[in-house]
Amino acid sequence: GGGGGGGERTYRGRNNDSKADSVTIPIPSNMVARVIGRGGATVRQMREESGAKIDVDSANGQGTVRISGSASEVEAARKAIDDLLNSSSYGSDNGGQRYGQGGNSRFRDSHRSDSPRGGGWSQPSREYERSSSSSYSTHGGGSYNNATEADDKFEIIDWNALNKASDEASRERWAKCPPLTKVFYRELEEVANMSPAAVAAFRTQSNNIVVDRTFKNENGESGRPIPNPVQTFAQAFGDYPDLMEELRKQGFTKPSPIQSQGWPVLLQGEDMIGIAQTGTGKTLAFLLPAFIHIEGQSTPRSERGGPNVLVLAPTRELALQIEKEVSKYQFRDIKAVCLYGGGDRRAQMNVVRKGVEIIIATPGRLNDLVQEGVVNVSSITYLVLDEADRMLDMGFEPQIRKVLLDIRPDRQTVMTSATWPDGVRRLAQSYMHDPIQVYVGTLDLAAVHTVTQHIECLDEEDKYNRIMQFVKHMGPKDKVIIFCGKKTRADDLSSEFVLSDIGCQSIHGNREQADREQALEDIKRGVVRILIATDVASRGLDIEDITHVVNYDFPRNIEEYVHRVGRTGRAGRSGTALSFVTRSDWAVAAELIKILEEANQEVPDEIRDMAARFAAKKERNDRDRRGG
Structure with a gap:
């Protein structure tokens, strides 16, 4: 069984022949939602892990699960469903997250304890299985046996006792972990002695930094004090001259705003949420404290049982970008590996087995390798969720929560996000x-x-001539990203450029991973100076010397406009964005005006006119709907 071991349930209504390739299992109708899981997560995971086809149906007050595939696939899927119906987390609303390795992982160690019954929740759930097995066993016709009689025999589950046992099992599990050091900050007098007015002035001048405890107590008090910002590298890393030397080699002169406030927070061992756009230096804000965290642990690296730092990123482009950032800094022989779908799986596994201190990964590939036993995340003591808002948008929340079950709870956690939606807030709270x-x-x-x-x-048909004119007037050091709304448009434009003998590369979702990486490499090294991209590619792109961004097709929402424009003007440089707007883009005109005015940019009269016409049309539509 699942959490409780050895369930007694049998399914006599099905063909048990080893050559069987399909089987139908009746389940109580109130268990159908549990088997499917939230958003189909549970049944999808069972399909992936068993390889079988699994269909769940509910009709006439009875649920059925039909499994088909090879004999071994059918058996694996049947066992998974058996485990799920038996599992100790019955009654949880977390379906998919409780199923399989992720949900019960916090009890795995206790099940292997000296007690023959195992620890955690096994005994209560075994009693539950005994009392309820009769209602699920089937006769030849596959119908329920005495379901109504069995209903009376259900035992009341003592959730308080189960939760207590769960907490105890969790405490036992993590008590065996090596000691953890998180505080490495030695605040210099010149930083400690800054007056509140000087601190406030510095934060305002540094892109208007706002810093606070996220979750205050009922009185609105924020508890422990927040460290003052640093203004030089020496104020943060004076005790690490070799790290200072690496920063000097990279040509940095002073910390960026997120670094000046983020470094003291992280070196002090605090958890941090950085709300910042990409291109603001946020990667270094969490990476350099990670190096010091790895180096500063009292347990020798060879005895830690695995990596110390895990960085989760939404896309392979972003993951590779972070890996590249790590490789720029030669600090005390710290090694990193990048794990992502579409990369060479065997090569990634070999690097992990040789031993690394930092894992940078996309959630899907990481979970695969954790389940296969290649990666052990219980040694992780410093966790980064990079671009958390984007990971949630892409549906990675179940994978993130699953992997976090196996990471020690006293770790240090960093989260970065461009926005602060409810989902990100919930993740931070948890x-x-x-x-x-x-x-x-x-x-x-x-x-x-x-x-x-x-x-x-301009008009749609004039865009092509305008972009050709723009490209012909590019300076010898200019580098441009041209954003298109559709993959086909990106392909058409790059074909036209090639036919006109204009060197370019393109990056969009339909291109092979190797081609996408080559395209990025070519624009970074200057092999080509034009990159044609779609929005799918835009968020993870980090090419420091882009001088121009062209919105060939204006994006459908203003947030995407901001992200595209943010590909230039990075790392203290200036940049130029050129956007083509047609009549069909009038819905975003009003929001675009706000963005332009906020940044003191010129607003063309046609855009104001567009916004006014769209507002009038909207008002007319609203009036018509109200019947006025």
Whole structure:
């Protein structure tokens, strides 16, 4: 069985022949939702793990699960469903997250304890199985046996006792972990002695940093004090001259706003949420404290049982970008590996087995390798969820929650996000300890102020001639990303450029992973100076010397406009954005005006006219709907 071991249930109504390739299992109708899981997560996971086809049906007050495939696949799927119906977390609303390795992982160790019954919840759930097995066993026709009689025999589940046992099992499990050091910060006098007024002035000048404890107590008090920002690298890393030397080699002169406030917070061992756009230096804000965290643990690296740092990222592009950032800094022989779907799985596994200190991964591939026993995340003591809002948008929340069950609860956790939606707040509440939130700029998506934004209103058929004119006037050091709304448009444009003998690369969702990586490499090294991209590719792109962004097709929402424009004007440089706007883009005109005005940019009269016409049309439609 699942949480309780050895269930007694049998299914006599099905063909038990080893050559059988399909089987139908009756289940109580109130268990159908549990087998399917939230958003289909549970049944999808069972399909993936068993390889069998699994169909769940509910009709006439009875549920059935039909399984088909090879004999071994059918058996694996049947066992998974058996485990799920038996499992100790019956009654949980978390279906998919409780199923399989993820849900019960916190009890795995206790099941292997000296007690013949195992620890955790096994005994109560075994009693439940005994009392209820008769209602699920089937006769030749596959119907329920005495279901109504069995209903009276259900025992009341003592959830308080189960939760207590769960907490105890969790405590036992993590008590065996090696000691953890999180505080490495030695605040210099010049930083400690800054007056509150000086601190406030510095934060305002540094892109208007706002910093506070995220979850205050009922009185609105924020508890422990927040460290003052640092203004030089020496104030943060004075005790690590070799790290200072690496920073000097990279040509940095002073910390970026998120670094100046983030480094003292993280070096002090605090959990942190960084709300900042990409291109603000947030990767280094969490990476350098990670290096010091790895180096500062008292247990020798060879005895830690695995990596110390895990960085979860939404896309392979972003994961590879972070890996590249790590490789720039030669600090005390710290090694990293990047694990992502579409990469060479065997090569990734070999690197992990040789031993690494940092794992950078996408949630899907990481979970695969954890389940196969290749990666052990119980040694992780410093966790980063990079671009958390985007990971949730892409549906990774179940995978994130699953992997976090196996990471020790006293770890240090960092989260970065461009926005602060409810989902991200919920994740922070579940997995962080009294985090400090550092906002850079305002939470409203203000376009990066180092970019000059030009808007041109034209007809759809004039775009091609305008882009050819733009490309012909590019300077010898210019590098441009041209954003298109559709993959076909990106392909058409790159074909036209090639036919006109204009060197370019393209990146979009339909291209092979190797081709996408090659395209990024070519634009970074200057082999080509034009990259044609779709929105799918835009968020993870980090190419420091992009001088221009062209919105060939204007994006459908203003947030995407901000992210595209943010690909230029990075790392203290200035940049230029050129956007083609047609009549069909009038729905976003009003929001675009706000962005342009906030950044003190010129607003063409045609855009104001568009916004006014769209508002009038909307008002007319509303009036018609109300019958006025």
